[in-house]
Amino acid sequence: MTHRRWFTPWLLAGPALIWLAVFNLWPAANTVILSFTNAKPLGGGRFTGLDNYQRAFSDDQLADALLNSVIYLLICLPLLTVLPLLLALLVQRRLPGITFFRTAFYTPVVASAVVVALIWGWALNDRGLINGVLRQTGLADSPVPFLTDRWLLLLSAIALTTWKGLGYYMVIYLSALANVGRELHEAAAVDGAGALRRFLHVTLPGVRPTMVLVSVLISVSSLRVFSELYVLSNGTGGPGGRDMSVVMLIQMYSRGFTGHLGYASALSLLLFLITLGPMLLLTRLNRKAA
């Protein structure tokens, strides 16, 4: 379209361009710059070369955090790729009241991770509901240390992330299912294919691209976990601080007297590079499909 003055588009896009530069491009560049300095939350910022990266190599807490991320990913990936698809199939059919169920299933997604973690943290407490039920049914004699054991805390956080993510991926699958040809389904039904065979041969191939996308989204988000672990461990990172994620380390080093913004930036860069992996895989797979 035409516009009379040459600067009109720049005027309209101006605020967005300022935000693009100040709050997106500059922080990205500055992360790299800071990662070579010893900047502290309270000043400092001398160039220190590769010190931060050397420190990262010998950081046991980072090794733990990376291991936690791998475990997170290995458990979340299959669960959140399959369960939301089944859920989407369940709410796909237009039964009376289905909108209510869809909306309700999405509530954990819109709730803050802090709210969700506080609720579950209470339920998983030594005196909480889950331990109470376990004791009453005789499944456990003493309280199960869901929040104080290094591995159980991690598993609790994983369960929470899975529970909170169900609705999110359900909606993505629901959208994909809307695009799977209904005619194909009918044709298969007329040919005498049962529900299971129709699922395997019609639905599954139809949503395969979405499954790839969903698994990439899950991978990236399980590398970015923060609130669940932070709130369930009350900010401590569990026994010995071993239940931290990379993001929790970044947060820890960005504050207070013990903070180290330079090191936190090096960790940020590391986080970025790790999340790039799944995304590159996606573009590779998409190109192959096309």
Add this chain to the structure above:
Amino acid sequence: MRRSRGSNTPRSRSFNTPSPAETALRYLLLLFVLLLVVGPFLWQLSTSLKGPTEDVWSATPHFLPDHPTVDNYLKVADTIPVWTYAANSLVVAGIAIFGNVVGCTLAGYALAKLRFRGVRLVFGLLLATLVLPGEATVVSQYVTVRSLGLADTLTGVALPGALSMLNVLLMRTAFAAVPPELEQAALVDGANVRQRLWHIGLPNVRGMLSVIVIFTFIGAWDDFLWPLIVLNDPQKYTLTVGLQYLNGTFSANPRLIAAGTMIAFLPIVVVFAVCQRFFFKGVEEGAVKG
């Protein structure tokens, strides 16, 4: 779903109509998932209404409060300034909504409808920002906000998210879908850019705009990591940070924490319940691609 009332051939009807047994099974499953997903929230709501004499710990808790009371909501305000926190969250969300609605509309229109040099470069840079996880830039983002003199302020919390690049791209897509013939007609009538944006563009992108408003509100209200890094002064906390603070300091009384979580949770549920039709309409049309 597209299994709509439109296709009324006998065969598709018989294909559509599930047997009573299948319908019953579906509802059973739906109710089971409902219990799993919404149960924890309802239980927390119930706890927040229980009086001090009621046992909230026991293994077989009464689901409904015996003596419902709103005392906990009043008492939580004695422990932490919870209403100040709610107001703080509201201020942050308000700034974010204003910035995104105005900034993204203007920029989205310019990118979609006006031709100018550099438009492709800007578009490319916008896309590039999407691969950058927000967690990877919080440190340098904090350094930027601090150098603007906005550390430990609500403005500092709100500013970086006040114009999201993703939303600019979404508005660009929405404006691009408006048929060019509409604008051409207005152009013939001598309408300038401002008139075309206001009278032709905006009425056609209201759906996308409402989705952006809802999700900007939810995102700002729920955010935890960023305000946790920016804010130090407990008077300036947003709700999520304040709740974690409450949990860390006074974990003894779960009724108060329950009341606090409900203050953070209920506004989100109301907003989402009121607006969900915008959201699910897009889903049914297969528009949400993740």
